[in-house]
Amino acid sequence: MLPDQLPENLMSPIKKATISDVAQAAGVSRSTVSKVMNGTQKLPDTTEKRIWEAVRQLGYQASPHARSLSTGRSRAIGLVILDILNPHFTSIVKGAGRVAREHGYAVLLADAEEDPAQEEELIRTLQARTDGLLLAGSRLPDDQLRALHGPSSPIVTVGRVLPEMPAVVAAEAQAAHELTCSVARWGAKSPTYLAGPPFWVNERRTEGYLAAMQEMRLPPVVVPLSRLDVTGGWEVVKALMERPRFPDALICYNDIVALGVIAALREMDLSVPNDVQVVAFGPENPLLTHITHAQIPSQQLGSEGADLLIQMLNGVYPKIFCLEFPTLVRLGTTSVSTSF
Amino acid sequence: MLPDQLPENLMSPIKKATISDVAQAAGVSRSTVSKVMNGTQKLPDTTEKRIWEAVRQLGYQASPHARSLSTGRSRAIGLVILDILNPHFTSIVKGAGRVAREHGYAVLLADAEEDPAQEEELIRTLQARTDGLLLAGSRLPDDQLRALHGPSSPIVTVGRVLPEMPAVVAAEAQAAHELTCSVARWGAKSPTYLAGPPFWVNERRTEGYLAAMQEMRLPPVVVPLSRLDVTGGWEVVKALMERPRFPDALICYNDIVALGVIAALREMDLSVPNDVQVVAFGPENPLLTHITHAQIPSQQLGSEGADLLIQMLNGVYPKIFCLEFPTLVRLGTTSVSTSF
């Protein structure tokens, strides 16, 4: 007796078809079905056709969990980022997601929300579910990161370089150098760097800034941001007011900070860019065209990072572990505001 | 003979501990370990302590794949969105991600890139890997969506309402109504709606716009956007130039479009907001403070959507299937540009 043959439109898969169902329908064994579906072994055309036909009819889809358990691989990568609302990381997700999909990998996304403790937990969870991780904007200490990176679950970092770990970064130092020279070329005498948290990216940008200032015989000033959001930008401007001379150019760690900086300057009736130039580092993004940028190729970092990771998962151990991508300075249309 | 006892710092888990290892180390059976770890059954404190100690020492972590295979549930949800670079969906990801984490669920993210065919494939893939899906900005036809929604993998939609499916939306009609009234109150005589794609959100916004215009005895004008990005905004302004009278207010389907609109107006030497008011629908976002908004609670849509979905996965079938959340109109600081 055959199983119920419901009309196709009502055949809601109450009970999913398994590989056994397909095997039975095609009159072969389960392993044969497996071989055909995975292309592990070529079979006579007639057999293959029968099998594919059964697959189609039953709407069979192999269970990823069962397959993972059996093979030890999940065809999924984990993506841990600092904060999805930060456009830099949004772009990274875009890039990594596209490459992952092209290679048939699923993406497990985790937003660390700038919290190292939470980040570590997320990493551990994702490692158990995926074949490898892409870490963008990690705030973990170096050795903790190294400890997490093992052959059973490789980690590729974005925007951070540890000797033993594969990484993808932008030419941050060069970007900072060019950006600094730009504002000077436009007339700034006291470009000031509003620095981010003390990780790789910020160190490189600081280097580039300092080098540029030295070349131009200008006295460097680096002021750390209290936080990486609009408020942080706002606060640092207020803090700078306490100092004897206000800078004539502010180089912001990122675009969100720049928005806070601009808002604060406005409130002080300082004109941007006439009194103070404001520039920033940031991704290409239609929302940010009004700010002059050292343009970080964030989306590319994501796609290349995913690519590197997937290559490693396929056993291709690339010679070049640290990929660096070029940046460029893009002029913005500064906005002089009038309250609405 | 005992297995190699490596010093802790070198004990990189080359071979992951399984439940059997824990059982052996604790001197109990595997099922006992399982019971204790899942809290399925209470055991004598001494036993439990021995087991937990073994777990700690071995760094044991249950395999999610094996567990999924065995239980038929993955403790993961899928999140399919229209485009991660669109700040509305970025916020949804933020909200959904937080709630998922709080409930111990992993998130599989898929960016449909505005392509229905790709969307459908992604949905199928994710359904096999997750317990349920959150769909934000789906472009699939109604019946296709309904066909995908089954008890074995429930789907919650965000920003779209089908009778049989659970959904989470914003009060779009009301938002459009208020926004339209606002621009009129500020003096506009010919507010024009730049419409998005013909799905639920746009229909509701159109309704609200039309109702408001009628109440104010103003002739409604609805112009469809060719695309939902900066270019789309740009193009529609150019197209409007062909018409006899240019509108004195443009209500944009979203903020990205508004940026294109503003850029185009600038190029035509039209002043914003003196000659033309530009307002838009959009999420709360520091990058968008300069545009007057009907503020869509995108992040809340994400978190409430995830919450609804997870409740359903826990067997709680809520009475209210369609949750609607309030919006509000927030003034922006418009930016009058000077080219840099």
Added chain:
DNA sequence: CTGTTAGCGCCTTCAC
């Protein structure tokens, strides 16, 4: 060329 067999690691009834 095809099928049989033996796990992958975990959960869950059911005896003891």
Added chain:
DNA sequence: GTGAAGGCGCTAACAG
């Protein structure tokens, strides 16, 4: 209270 046994769906040796 605890353990033995079976099964989740699939893959991969190994036979035939």
